[in-house]
Amino acid sequence: MGNFKGKDILHGNQFTKKDVDGIIRNASYFEKELKKKDSLNLLKGKILATLFFEPSTRTRLSFEAAMQRLGGGVISLGSVESSSVAKGETLTDTVRTVSQYADVIVIRHPRLGSAKEAADAVSIPVINAGDGAGQHPTQALLDVYTIHKELGSLKNLTVSLVGDLKYGRTVHALVELLSLFRAKLYFVSPDLLRIPEEIISNLRGKGIEVVETGDMVEATQTSDLIYMTRIQKERFTQVSEYEKMKGSYIINEEFIKKLEKKITILHPLPRVDEISAEVDTYPGAAYFRQMRNGVFVRMALLAMVLGRIP
């Protein structure tokens, strides 16, 4: 496994299979430790800064919980309106400032490439918590941790990724990791929200079997896993386009009844209408377990980039 001390976490393509195995091992260690005690002292004295220029519940709070469970402290930019960003301060000046007060930065920003821009401006580790329609690598890592726990292995799976594949940064990051384990991938989306062509050609270049379809029922009959995503209203320039796309795919009781075998269902959340609440009690519905796993994976990542574990 590569040494992550001092490293940025920016893109799903930066990890090797060995890295992913190591992160899963470390996350699993922290999950077990938290069953024995509420917190550890591993990052005592260290400070995490969270800079969220877009809304978040899970990513921000699970990073903050992870840091506090490790004994570290957290500072937050808070709302953009209450910071000097509202006075016109640039992203690079903001992160340069924050790097004087913290040991690691987690950033979410609507602009593609913003996390890399932030990382280039400072010497402390920067973790990308979502850059526009680009990447969300820590979500992808908690997704594979969840898949490993739920299915017992990451090898040779068939996965259906469903919904907004054009703007879905969680999918863009996850397929990088799944390709390390030779998954067969079904991309299920409306025509207007297809996965970017460069992602498809990159996967095919690595010898990954990829199928693009609009038919969720057909794709999921042979899949081990459905990775459902929300149609992201905030990425559309015209609400009328969003209105046409919303409700394209819905997992409900009727869909579950037609499945020939049990299937694992993940979703990065938040959901809108794409998974009905009646599905939450289905044994394969793993999305709430998935979100809890975010704490263990982010504990592992913080401890690794701060050099406290290999």
Ligand code: CP
């Ligand atoms: N999955 C995810 O990124 O959720 P939040 O937007 O709530 O952080």
